Amino acid sequence: MNAQQQKLLDGLNDLLHSEELTDVTLMADDAEFQCHRNVLAASSPYFRAMFTADVRENRQKIIPIHGVSKKALGIAVKFMYTGTADITNDNVQVLITASNLFQLETLLGACADYMMKEICMENCFDVYDFAELHCLPALREEAKLFILEHFVELFQNELNLKKTDKSKFSDLISDDEVNVEKEEVIYQILVRWVDADRENRAASFPSLFGHVRLALMNRDFISSEIDTNPLVANNPFCKSMISVAKIYNLAKMSGADWKLAGMFKTKMLIFSGGTRTEEQRSFSCFDPETNKNYYGIEPDPPHDCKFKISRYKLAVTRDSNIFFLGGELCKTDISLALDSVYRYVPKLRNWERCRSMHSARCSFPVAVTGDRIYVFGGSEGHKDVTTPLNAVEFYETEDDEWQIVSPMPVAIFNQAACMYQEDVFIFGGQHSADGETQYLDTVLKYSLGTDTWTLVTTEMVNPRARCSSILFKDQIYVIGGCSKYQNILSVDIYNPVKNTWKFGKDFPEQRTTLAETQFDDVIYVIGGRVHLPVLSRSGSRRTIEAKDLYKYDPDSDEWTKVVKLIPHASFEICTTALVDTQFLKETGFISGL
Known part of the structure; x- marks a missing residue:
């Protein structure tokens, strides 16, 4: 923008007069205003029609513009001149109104993108309604996906139950993307939705009940x-739907191969x-209930050694988002740790790059609380000389931001971490001092609320890493x-x-x-390194990576070998998450003993 345009833009605000919040008047009799006509007409179909067509406004000295504030018009006009706009939480909604009125598609898209990034638990329903009112399908879909991902938590709130109308509620529970662990939850929330206004909603129950996938439910329930x-x-x-579900359950028990449309989300080992x-x-995934193997991105054994990543972590947030953090890319004799963070996108079957950690690290533990992921210490990744870290930071998944908090009292790597209520307990690990690596038997406690560390007055029976x-x-096991x-x-x-x-x-x-990972009421242990009695050519013991599966029942204190081979398993990292099998490929290999 040249100096003349800047002068014209600065003077334009003086030509805008507003007595009410949603009405603006252009005082077009000023000679200087005529200089703006070409710019406004070129940028906006609304002003093009006003200033170039044979319409009343083209001849008026005072032009009223209804439904837009002076502030919104000023920002919109600035955008026409400069292609930039200062979008904030305070002005984004009025800017969308102005963008629709003036048919400024680029500004409208920028406002919609801004609102997408601001969607949260407190405003997701409002954004959904606002997007529907203003015909913004991409914004509406983003708000809907957020609601579906946090469906259970959102509808624990009685206010959300009361204010959600039948049309919207039907749209949500009928969507295959609704994030629930089991179909019984959908039915329970439907009943609560009706009870929130039973007099007016009871008649809607049968049609909404038709969206519940009864065939996915437990027969006893x-x-x-x-x-x-x-x-x-x-x-x-409703009774006929129950009868059909019972027929399906009988067929399933008899071994019939029924393909059921509807929900496909299953808890699996990842x-x-x-x-x-x-x-x-x-x-890759493994279903311990069916012993079936799946993958979204297949491991590539011929190249895995060349691009093998070790000592990384997988973290799963409360909405089953899966994150891949840090690690060590084993491509040289001395490899450095990674600071990278990725989130798995099921529909696209790829990993989306997120904001990197402040410190590159491997051999570190994670602790997850809600949508926040904490990482503790670890190593900088040198193979020959390990440099431990004491740095601690957490990741806000909704904001895609990392924040540094109080460091550990000592630099540790290969330790374990476990969340208990508002505290994180750190067990054992290794510490390097004076060129020697020490194995620790200590227990540390980090308090999230106060951001403080405590050395717990207890020790593990054996030093452990x-x-x-x-x-x-x-x-804590x-x-x-x-x-x-x-x-x-x-x-x-x-x-x-x-x-x-x-002791167990x-x-x-x-x-x-x-x-290791927890799966419902048991703990699964996958593989590990096994030392064989056979010597290699160098005279050392041969080591293989086992990919079998053991189950530990804490209540009975018993170990059981469940599976002999999981083809795509990792012997060092595993987690549990709810995943959609629609976006996975089944390998056809059934694991077993």
Whole structure:
């Protein structure tokens, strides 16, 4: 923009007069205003019609413009001159109104993009309604996807139940993207939605009930919870749906191969690692209930050694978003740690790059609370000389931002971390000092609320590193790992309330670097490194990476070998998440003993 245009733009605001919030008057009798006609007409079809067509406004000295404020018009006109606009939470809605009125598609798109980034638990329904009112399909879809991802949490709020009308509620529960662990939850929320205004909503129940996938439900739940509900029992359509579901369940029990439209989300074990390029990460899943294998991005064994990533972490947030953090790309004799962060996008079957960590790290633990991911210490990744870190930071997944918090009292790598209420407990790990690596038996506690560290007055029975810690029924299970001289097979169980230890049954085989994860009420342990009695050509013991699966039941304190081989498993990292099998490819290989 040249100096003359800037002068004209500065003077234009003096020509705008507003007595009310949503009405503006252009005082077009000023000679200087005529200089703006060409710019406005060239930028906006609205002004082009006003100033070039044979219409009344073209001859008027005072031009009223209804439905837009002086502030919004001023920003819109500035955008016509400069192609830039200062979009904020305070002005974005009025700017969308002005952009629609003046047919400024570029400004409208920029405002919609801004609102997409601001969608949160507090405003998602308002954004959904606003986008529908202003015919912004992309913004509406983004708000809808957010609601579907946080469906259960949002509808725990009674206000959301009350203000959501039938049309919107039907649109949500009928969508295959709704994020629930089981279909029973949809039915329960539907009943609560009706109860929020039973007098006016009871008549809508049958049509909404038609969106519930009864065939995906447990038969006992149908008999005990649904059959007995008067809303179902007194309606022929609902009763017929129940009958069809029961027929399907009988067919399923008989082994018939029915393909059911509807929800495809299943809780599975998740694995990842390197693949065909430095940037790519594989993505594979295993269903321990069916022993079926799936992948979204297939591992590439011929190239995996070249682009293998180790000592990374997978983290799953409450809405089942899966993140790949840090690690070490094993491409040279001395490899440095990565600061990269990726989020898996199921529909696209790829990893989306997120904001990088402040510190590159590998061999570190993570702790997840809601949509926040904490990372603790780790290593800078040198193979020969390990440099431990004490840096701690957390990632806000909704904001795509990392924030540094108080560092650990000592630099540690290969430690375990477990969230308990508002505290994170750090178990063991390794520390390098004076050229020597020490194995630790300490327990540290980090308090999220106060951002402070405490050395807990307890010790593990053995110094331990490369282990995992899992919370189960208010007790923390420390499993796997090794000390300086041996693999540690014991299951150490810590009570954070009483600050006491007890011990579970040892893991049944000699392994190191196990991958562990909790799945419902059991703990799964995948593979690990196994030392064979056969010597290699160099005279050292041969080591293989096992990909079998063991199950530990904390209640019975028993280990069971479940699967002999999971083809695409990782022997060092595993997590559990709810994934949609529509966006996965089944391998056809059924794992078993």
